Amino acid sequence: MSLISRKILCMAGCLFFFAAIAGCATTGKKVTVLYQPVVNATGGSGELYLASASGRPDAGKPGVVQWVIGKVKNSDGDTVGDVVSPMAPGDIFQDALNRELTNAGYKVARVESLPAGVERGLFVTMTNINLDDVSSIIKDEGSGRISMSLELWKNGKAFKKLYYESGYSDFAVKDRDLLLQDILQKSLQSLMKQAVPEIIKELGK
Secondary structure (H helix, E strand, O other), rough: OHHHHHHHHHHHHHHHHHHHHHOOOOOOOOOOOOOOOOOOOOOOOOOOEEOOOOOOOEEEEOOOOOOEEEOOOOOOEEEEEEEOOOOOHHHHHHHHHHHHHHHOOOOEEEEOOOOOOEEEEEEEEEEEEEEEEEOOOOOEEEEEEEEEEEEEEEEEEEEEEEEEEEEEEEEEEOOOHHHHHHHHHHEEEEEEHHHHHHHHHHHOO
């Protein structure tokens, strides 16, 4: 092999190395999720009002609203960016509840606040989503922890407070941009499997 050929191979190897490093130097990840119902609950009937405490945008440029829901770290454990969502955590949970409770038989009305004297209502008082991603050259490792508190209402009064939490972890070598989305989806589904049957049972008393 000639000296020129060796130099070309060496330069190509260096370019590949720096390209790989640059690929791992991500500054953040955006997560969007279209919730897919899994509970298949039954027993709901009639109208149910659904509201949640409003969230505040934690980050973003003027005119671009996004919510920080986690951190992105490199293989050395250094934080290199944020995990953000274009939807507020409260809206993510409310959408999942809406889909599951509608499938269960309720006529769900999403409102900003429960009306006075509401016959049956569900008010989500607290939601939390924490997604973390560790990114390396070979793979991404993700973990998620979510929680939700809510109040059940009947005849204009709150009569029951409930709390749920769930989590999920996984890794990806391919389709790494979808990892956190999948973790959030499965965490939500696990939490809804806990919450929805109990909501239906309590509202039916």
